[in-house]
Amino acid sequence: MIILYHKNNRVTEAWNDSDSKAVLIEAVSIAQALFEIARTFPDSLVLWCHESQREHLNKERLSEVFHHKKIMASYAPSSGKYLPEIIGYADESLFANPDLNSTFASWRMSSMVGGLHSSVLLCLEKHIVPDRDFDYFLHSLAKLAMPLGLLCYSEPRLLANGSAAFEIAPAGKPNVFRFVSQHYRLRWVFLLLLNFVVHEKKLPLFSFFKSFFYQKRRLPNTIFDQIPVQSSKEIMDSATFDVVIPTIGREKYLYDFLRDLSEQTLLPQRVIIVEQNLEAESQSGLAYLQSESWPFLVLHTFTHQAGACNARNLALVQVESEWVFLADDDIRISNDFLEQAAVEIRQYGNAAYTLQCLQAGEKAVFDKVFQWKTFGSGCSIVKRSALEGLQFDMRFEFGFGEDADFGMQLRKRGHDILYLPHPQIMHLKAPIGGFRTKPKLAWKDDKLLPKPSPTVMLYKLLHETSWQLNGYKTISFFKFYKHQPIRNPFAYFKNFKARWVASLHWANKLRDKK
Incomplete structure (x- = not known):
């Protein structure tokens, strides 16, 4: 050293x-x-x-x-x-x-x-x-x-506890513009200037124009491919897996996935299924769980309460194995999927992974392990000890952002999330997917519907800086324009501001909700 x-x-x-x-x-x-x-x-x-x-x-x-x-x-x-x-x-x-x-x-x-x-x-x-x-x-x-x-x-x-005080002179505007110019697409330089004007009431033209004299920086895509990776951490002891599957109205798809699990070269210990059906008098549609023999323990919960957050939370309290495979009910995997995943886990020594999940005919975008920016609640493997005490936040139920929020909960515990290109998951994208129960959202009957979704806004309030939120607001102004009927830019601007305020209102209500 x-x-x-x-x-x-x-x-x-x-x-x-x-x-x-x-x-x-x-x-x-x-x-x-x-x-x-x-x-x-x-x-x-x-x-x-x-x-x-x-x-x-x-x-x-x-x-x-x-x-x-x-x-x-x-x-x-x-x-x-x-x-x-x-x-x-x-x-x-x-x-x-x-x-x-x-x-x-x-x-x-x-x-x-x-x-x-x-x-x-x-x-x-x-x-x-x-x-x-x-x-x-x-x-x-x-x-x-x-x-x-x-x-x-x-x-x-x-650093050990009691480290000495350390202060640094922050980079000035010229270096901020230079950094954006050298490491981001060109449009971000213009958006940075626009955000300064809109949110800071400043016009740093010198820094803006100077940034165009710096050369864009790039690295070869395969630059680190020859460096071997073998973690010295003993991250996996027993190599045992539990599988968590929330499901609603997908009996055939779930059956096919269970057959894939039953043929694994490394069999899961438990498959924890949370079946949802809103009909008060309804009964389980998964008779094959009892009529057929499975080479693992099947834990089946039937509930009349819909919602993926609730279903996964009901399942998480039942896990016992060292690792947990959080899965969707409409996926297919190869018979050595868990065995391959165990090899990758030992190699990288990490506690949380999101795996590549592709639809039929879809080409892989990523071909290497790297740090993932979100989390996939239907295609991830996480060490059970990292999950202890965590829950999917019910404030995101029937909205958007619960996956990303759960990933942030893991990260704030010190668990990075790595993207694994192999082994792959095939996502069948069952036609009855999505929000199949049409929930009654608190803001559904408002005359002016909030934009963005209050749950998206909630995520940003919880996990992003005010500068990131304002930057998102600027981008949203341009993105939303082509997807709405108001063509007059002044009328659109007024409508955009009102819907943004409505989104903030509901997001703050959600944030205050226990």
């Missing part, structure tokens, strides 16, 4: 912690020093640490943080954020707004303390600019590398 101590954007010391001796380097900038160290020590963990944190680097936890080679992690408190929150005008993803109290996926790196493996640096050396501004370099590296399989985290475990 090599540690680069630094101050004022210059290396003060390079220290070989394995041999307890200093390392001579020639590079002036910290970024160049990282690459130099990687060439000299090609199979080593390389750390950077600000001089103020020298005595607070938590070396005892490093093996837990960097448990395989494709991990980049750093940490700084809110006072150490380099990019100001106005970046939310251009990026509404959860990666731009990490929870600083837990391990959280983010490209917002910090010069305060952090690290990555030499093999990653060697892959990047010929493809990335070693900016003299070390914080800008780290942000750029992570933003480019995250979609390509480098797992990037804000990681408080890097």
